[in-house]
Amino acid sequence: MRIVRISAFGMALPLRRPYELQGGRLRYEQLDSTMVRIDTDEGVSGWGEACPWGSTYLPAFPRGIRAGIEELAPALIGQDPRRTDVVNSVMDTALPGHPYVKSAIDIACWDILGKATGLPVCDLLGGRRPGDVTIQSSIPSADPPEMLRNIERFSAKGYTIHSAKVGSGVAADIERIEYLAERMPAGSSLTVDVNRAWIPDQAIRVMQATEGVDAYFEQPCATYAECLQVRRATRQPILLDEIIHTYADLLRAHQDRACEGIGLKPNRVGGLTKARRIRDLCVQTGMRLNIEDTGGTALADTAAVHLAQATPARYRRGTWFCHEMITVDPIIGGARNLGGVTRAPEAPGLGAEPDRDALGRPLLVIGG
Numbered sequence: 001m002r003i004v005r006i007s008a009f010g011m012a013l014p015l016r017r018p019y020e021l022q023g024g025r026l027r028y029e030q031l032d033s034t035m036v037r038i039d040t041d042e043g044v045s046g047w048g049e050a051c052p053w054g055s056t057y058l059p060a061f062p063r064g065i066r067a068g069i070e071e072l073a074p075a076l077i078g079q080d081p082r083r084t085d086v087v088n089s090v091m092d093t094a095l096p097g098h099p100y101v102k103s104a105i106d107i108a109c110w111d112i113l114g115k116a117t118g119l120p121v122c123d124l125l126g127g128r129r130p131g132d133v134t135i136q137s138s139i140p141s142a143d144p145p146e147m148l149r150n151i152e153r154f155s156a157k158g159y160t161i162h163s164a165k166v167g168s169g170v171a172a173d174i175e176r177i178e179y180l181a182e183r184m185p186a187g188s189s190l191t192v193d194v195n196r197a198w199i200p201d202q203a204i205r206v207m208q209a210t211e212g213v214d215a216y217f218e219q220p221c222a223t224y225a226e227c228l229q230v231r232r233a234t235r236q237p238i239l240l241d242e243i244i245h246t247y248a249d250l251l252r253a254h255q256d257r258a259c260e261g262i263g264l265k266p267n268r269v270g271g272l273t274k275a276r277r278i279r280d281l282c283v284q285t286g287m288r289l290n291i292e293d294t295g296g297t298a299l300a301d302t303a304a305v306h307l308a309q310a311t312p313a314r315y316r317r318g319t320w321f322c323h324e325m326i327t328v329d330p331i332i333g334g335a336r337n338l339g340g341v342t343r344a345p346e347a348p349g350l351g352a353e354p355d356r357d358a359l360g361r362p363l364l365v366i367g368g
């Protein structure tokens with residue numbers, strides 16, 4: 001089987017409500033997603049999606065994906081898409097780095113491998129594990145009562161993990177965290193996601209002041225060195241997210257005992273092939289995982305759910321559904337919300353693909 005054509009489509013994804021991170025410093029109203037279709041000489045086609053959370057969340061931006069695919073695609077024409085490690089080697093040779101450019105191509109190759117073998121992607125990633133995958137809520141920065149009302153709304157729909165975004169400053173964040181922790185719905189778990197907003201001084205003061213609170217603290221500072229400094233001065237469990245880009249990043253975090261878990265996002269690390277390697281190291285070293293993507297429709301969410309579904313339940317913390325935060329739903333099939341939990345589809349491949357009518361004309365077609 002050979003790749004004969006790679007097409008990329010742009011898609012605007014308006015958010016249902018403007019979304020704020022870092023205590024309001026970063027604001028988002030619409031995402032810009034790229035859908036990638038790979039066609040083969042045997043008539044099997046695969047789909048992938050790449051959607052950074054705007055241009056300010058990670059060193060990644062939507063138009064960069066399209067430019068990167070244009071750069072990469074000629075090297076991929078003629079490759080066998082079922083050989084996912086080989087495809088990744090070809091991409092890493094043709095364009096070192098730029099993992100967010102490669103993710104949709106890699107995911108489309110897994111979709112093809114699944115369709116060619118008749119297996120869902122979770123089975124190809126090691127095998128479907130028992131149990132549903134928990135969906136975590138995403139609670140934007142706001143005043144504490146509004147954040148609590150938001151948590152209660154999600155809780156009423158069955159959600160048990162809540163990721164509250166903070167990062168305004170020491171006093172405001174201590175107040176927020178204590179207010180929420182005291183009032184969390186019974187049986188639910190709180191993540192305090194700082195999205196890199198604190199400097200070590202602030203992180204240490206907030207975390208020392210809230211030491212009795214049962215919560216995970218996610219990505220307290222912008223750099224690894226800063227997070228490690230915080231780690232050594234505090235006692236709460238830490239999740240690292242934005243700064244884990246490679247297997248080597250995770251290996252260093254394990255060696256330094258820098259965290260208890262990570263956020264694993266296929267788009268950030270370069271797709272399912274590389275995410276699976278990182279997942280495996282987490283399982284081997286006893287780290288927990290949130291497995292979700294940086295953004296997108298139910299297509300990107302479903303790819304992440306396949307990897308989560310193939311991860312042993314005790315290492316799995318949750319996933320997150322961006323597709324519930326946008327006003328459009330152009331995907332047929334896919335992993336859907338079953339009351340705060342989800343399951344990877346049973347169909348071969350991803351079990352999700354765009355509705356052709358929603359796509360419009362491709363921005364880019366490379367190959368015959």
Ligand code: MG
Binds near residue numbers: 193219241263
């Ligand atoms: Mg995060």
